[in-house]
Amino acid sequence: MPLTSFNTPDPYKYQNGFNSYHETEAIPGALPVGMNSPQKPPFGLYAEKLSGTAFTAPRATNKQSWLYRIMPSASHSSFSPVPDSVPGVQSTLRPSAFHQIPNQLRWDPFEIYEDRDFVQGLNMIAGAGDVSTKNGIGIYAFAAGKNMDYHSAFYSADGDWLVVLQHGEMDVETELGRLYVRPNEILIIPRGIRFRITLPNGPVRGYILETFTTGHFELPELGPIGSNCLANARDFQAPVASFTDDVGSALKPYRITAKFDGNLFVATQRHNPFDVVAWHGNYYPMKYDLGRFNTIGSISFDHPDPSIFTVLTVHSAVNGTAVADFVIFPPRWLVGEDTFRPPWYHRNTMSEFMGLISGDYDAKASGGFLPAGASLHNVMSAHGPDYGTHEKASNAILKPQKVGEGSMAFMFESMFMVGVTEWGLKTCRKVQEDYNAESWGGLKRNFYPPAGKWGSHRPKSKGSDK
Ligand SMILES: O=C(O)Cc1cc(O)ccc1O
Numbered sequence: 001m002p003l004t005s006f007n008t009p010d011p012y013k014y015q016n017g018f019n020s021y022h023e024t025e026a027i028p029g030a031l032p033v034g035m036n037s038p039q040k041p042p043f044g045l046y047a048e049k050l051s052g053t054a055f056t057a058p059r060a061t062n063k064q065s066w067l068y069r070i071m072p073s074a075s076h077s078s079f080s081p082v083p084d085s086v087p088g089v090q091s092t093l094r095p096s097a098f099h100q101i102p103n104q105l106r107w108d109p110f111e112i113y114e115d116r117d118f119v120q121g122l123n124m125i126a127g128a129g130d131v132s133t134k135n136g137i138g139i140y141a142f143a144a145g146k147n148m149d150y151h152s153a154f155y156s157a158d159g160d161w162l163v164v165l166q167h168g169e170m171d172v173e174t175e176l177g178r179l180y181v182r183p184n185e186i187l188i189i190p191r192g193i194r195f196r197i198t199l200p201n202g203p204v205r206g207y208i209l210e211t212f213t214t215g216h217f218e219l220p221e222l223g224p225i226g227s228n229c230l231a232n233a234r235d236f237q238a239p240v241a242s243f244t245d246d247v248g249s250a251l252k253p254y255r256i257t258a259k260f261d262g263n264l265f266v267a268t269q270r271h272n273p274f275d276v277v278a279w280h281g282n283y284y285p286m287k288y289d290l291g292r293f294n295t296i297g298s299i300s301f302d303h304p305d306p307s308i309f310t311v312l313t314v315h316s317a318v319n320g321t322a323v324a325d326f327v328i329f330p331p332r333w334l335v336g337e338d339t340f341r342p343p344w345y346h347r348n349t350m351s352e353f354m355g356l357i358s359g360d361y362d363a364k365a366s367g368g369f370l371p372a373g374a375s376l377h378n379v380m381s382a383h384g385p386d387y388g389t390h391e392k393a394s395n396a397i398l399k400p401q402k403v404g405e406g407s408m409a410f411m412f413e414s415m416f417m418v419g420v421t422e423w424g425l426k427t428c429r430k431v432q433e434d435y436n437a438e439s440w441g442g443l444k445r446n447f448y449p450p451a452g453k454w455g456s457h458r459p460k461s462k463g464s465d466k
């Protein structure tokens with residue numbers, strides 16, 4: 001039994017703001033005043049600094065938090081690799097290989113694993129780059145039907161996580177406080193922050209984008225849009241401090257699982273890892289309700305680039321080129337005049353991994369791209385509306401039209417060529433073999449050159465005489 005468990009009167013109280021400087025105390029007076037590291041912090045707490053950027057990162061991008069905790073994180077046994085032999089528990093998330101494939105790929109909905117907890121239910125679908133040199137991304141599917149053990153916590157040393165919950169609800173206990181994540185909400189867990197996920201309302205499923213690259217998720221620049229719209233800073237919710245004081249027992253110590261260069265390691269410790277009584281800083285987990293996204297689009301003609309739907313971005317060293325953008329396709333009005341309204345046919349130097357939280361994605365005929373499924377259109381892989389969608393959109397009467405009602409699709413768009421893991425290609429058994437043929441196989445020629453030199457093949461029923 002815990003010696004003390006102090007969740008604030010409402011454990012799901014939040015402090016609002018993106019990249020804000022927050023401070024929070026579960027016991028009033030637990031934060032030192034005017035300094036970070038007093039000789040004796042209040043109430044016998046230890047001061048621990050959590051650096052999210054190099055000490056010397058410029059002020060505008062520097063991220064850190066000071067944690068005031070009952071025991072420092074360093075108080076644990078040595079980490080050992082998670083053994084291969086434990087049934088149902090993976091010992092690694094490090095891909096044996098990335099298969100680089102120019103084909104368009106699409107997956108049926110990923111399974112829900114009733115018998116696994118969040119960590120056991122993680123699988124890497126695709127990724128790029130290298131964890132140890134801090135450059136690249138990982139894309140995972142997660143699914144769980146069991147709580148993570150009370151005596152456990154997990155962290156990734158490999159990168160920041162953006163968790164897209166597709167199904168269910170998650171109670172996320174973190175070192176910095178608790179977050180309750182509901183459908184249509186995303187969760188950001190910065191590199192290194194320890195957490196434990198329980199499921200108050202049945203199984204969960206979703207997708208994770210991990211960015212190995214130095215840097216963090218940021219709000220995109222708004223340029224001429226001005227000072228509001230898209231995701232607004234005040235809608236990002238950070239937890240308030242709450243803690244559990246417990247020393248466990250020799251028989252049941254706390255197990256900390258670390259993802260380190262893709263491999264999983266475990267260490268034990270006697271103190272509850274969620275023993276931070278107060279913290280201050282700008283390096284913290286947060287959640288965001290995608291329903292609060294202020295979607296904007298064309299009110300004249302043409303289909304704008306999907307970058308207008310960017311919720312968060314991780315910058316690379318190349319100006320305007322993202323390690324990864326998180327882009328959503330919320331319900332919205334289309335009013336473009338004389339316009340082919342769905343996405344254009346295109347080839348992109350960036351790679352596009354898409355998923356669907358709910359409903360239908362308006363750029364595809366329903367049936368093939370389903371909630372909890374995914375698609376990957378890699379660097380320069382041609383794609384666009386399927387045959388049916390093209391047919392419908394090029395003949396539609398162009399009244400104002402609400403699309404995506406009750407639906408939410410998203411895209412992880414990356415500068416990296418994204419390779420597919422063995423799990424993503426084979427083990428999950430979800431790849432749709434006929435994706436290309438079903439989508440674009442039915443496209444027919446509509447070409448009608450002007451009469452004369454070019455011959456006249458023009459179908460009688462189509463087009464105008466102008
Ligand atoms: O391929 C896709 O469906 C995603 C997408 C949507 C859009 O509106 C424009 C470009 C784009 O890649």
Ligand SMILES: [Fe+2]
Nearest residue numbers: 346352377383
């Ligand atoms: Fe695309």
